[in-house]
Amino acid sequence: MITTAARRGRPRPAIVWLAVVMLAATVAAQPPAPAGELRWGGDPEGGYPYVEADPNDPTRVVGFEVDVATLIATALGSRPRFVSVQFSSIDASVKRGDFAIGMGGVEDTPARRATLAVTVPYYEFREVITVRQGDAAQFKTLADLRGRRVGTLGGTIAYEILLKAQAELGLVAVSYDDDVHPYSDLVLGRLDAVLLDHVLAEKAMRRERGLATQPETVAVGYYVGVLDKKDAALRDRIDRILLGAMRDGSLEAIFRRWNIWNDDQPKLYARVLASPTAAAGGGARGTADGLDSSHGGGPTDATAAVVRYLPALFRAALITIVLSCLAMALAVIAGVLVASGRVYGGPVLRGALTAYVELTRGTPVLLQLFVLYYGLAEVVRLPAFVAALLGLGLNYAAYESEIYRSALEAVPRGQLEAARVLGLSEPQVFTLVRGPQALRLALAPMTNDFVALLKDSSLVSVLTVVELTKQTQIFAANLGSWVVPGALCAMLYLAMSLPLSRAARRMEAKWKAPTS
């Protein structure tokens, strides 16, 4: 009998949805946050100097955002309570009420202003280009980077700038889930430049050797806190606290402590204090590369946004299907080889293949992708798509091999003996009798796996491959809502998986009918 391989590491959307359902359940049942506590959310992966785990006590977080949150909480007469959240989910989480205020390098954008209650800006940053030292003379501006790969953190102003430059200047925008790997990939040569906040660039310069940050400012942006729209009153109180902290120098003290104080800040404070509501209200001030035009604005533009994002979603869906088909082809070929080795091979080969199967099935595919792309980078520098293909393909090969092995063992002995008595050699018994019969038994579980692979392919977004789920995340972050992007994304996945199941059923029916 064929046993369907137990399903593996769930794709991230599944986790997100599970988390959404569970959180919704707990939040619904949960009384409002106790008075005297300010729940604030941030991404501890954002790292120094924003929010990071305290090296001396990893249960605590430290960073300038922690200090700003503490300042606000203290002034409100409450204690700060940190809630960990993924950077790209800060907006959605604050809307859901997971915490009162989201902070940690949160940028002031028109989209946020349209959908959230945004505090006054409390820090001004510059988007800067970092390159390898050897290229410093060659790549000074985005225009110099035509045809080159430029990385940044996804869902940020910098990414929007790069997308715009991709369309207008012909560079290649590469989106990352964190701010560390763009710089390490720059050192490795996978990228030719990184565009990010100067705070992150300076941090990277201390960490990596051989990099140079260009003096020119590509754009200017601001860090803000974000609250739900219905918390506008709380936002106003926090604004007054921030304005007070600008006046009395306590914000300056915090930024000086974290070594990110510079001459831009007093000018920002002066503007904000002069006109708290208007200052920097339009988001980052447009520069040569302009920002305002690239932002859709409020939810009234949702239809326009859908139209604008649809081609990108289709492209991403194409990447998903191509990647899945190639990875499945690899999984099938490698799976047949592994299964044949385990059925026919000697003890050494069988042991090695069993170890491969157990290691692959027993560890998360996400970990395998990281190791393949980043871990092996010192030895072999795989392009992202190739690493994604190998990671998914070799992972699924382990599952496929188990399907084939049990299918091979399910072919009746009598069939094999009948073939041997006729004089067929062992390879012929395999290719003419045992293999074809096993394949018919394996078809249903294989189809199952292909559909699972289609969805697991969303995991490769951690390797900078922008496939359907990642593109949807970008879309949702830009739109400030998951409803429409989520529905479109689901429809595209179904449009890919349903015909597949049908094709498999047709093939099964055809094999049951007489042939030749």
Added chain:
Amino acid sequence: MSGFVLDARGVTLRRGLREVLCGVDLQVSRGELVALMGLSGGGKTTFLRAVAGLEAFDGGVLSVDGVHLQPGRVPSAKILRALRRKVGMVFQFHYLFEHMTAIHNVWLAPVHVHKVPRTEAESRARVLLEQMGVAARAHALPRELSGGEAQRVAIARALAVDPPLLLMDEPTASLDPARRDELGDTLERLTQSGRTLLAATHDDDFVRDYADRVVVMADGRVVEQGVPSQVLTSPRHPATRQLLSQKKNKTDRGSTP
């Protein structure tokens, strides 16, 4: 050496501690139809499997039309290749390849083992199916065939590679009396054209009507043999008597397992 198509002397075979064959002596001449009878567990099927090279035997001498099998281990690939040209086998449950049509089952070995061109092999397969009376079912899948049809396709498949010795395990088990007679006539034609047949069977009517000789096995050795009319009417060995008395009590004689 001997003029026998099958020459077995003192063949022994152990499975674990159990001796399944304890010195089988059996010689079969060209063109003979020999029936192998005996109670279940007497070693008939095991002996056929050893002759077909599906099972290694532990002692004695076994040769098929000049191919000598060594006791003690699985024969070498070279010996096996030679043996496969000499021996065909029709299994009790036929074991037709389930994913292929009847005619594909028949031409598979000629094309892939004997490198006969596909069209030639196919037309020869059609002739064989016609001879067996199942040409109309050439394009049916095995699971669409009745037991008798599958039986005859299995014989056609075994004959397609033209082996001098054809082994059959319970050839009449899935046949009604009319079909059984058809099969008997077919087998007689085969022996007349020089083929040698060795069939393990429980069907004494079939044996009486068609076998040239009957060999009775019990407890892993040959205990009695002779012309069917003689052995079946006046058996000398207790095992043969037991076998025949069992038969008389049976009403459904054609379908003993």
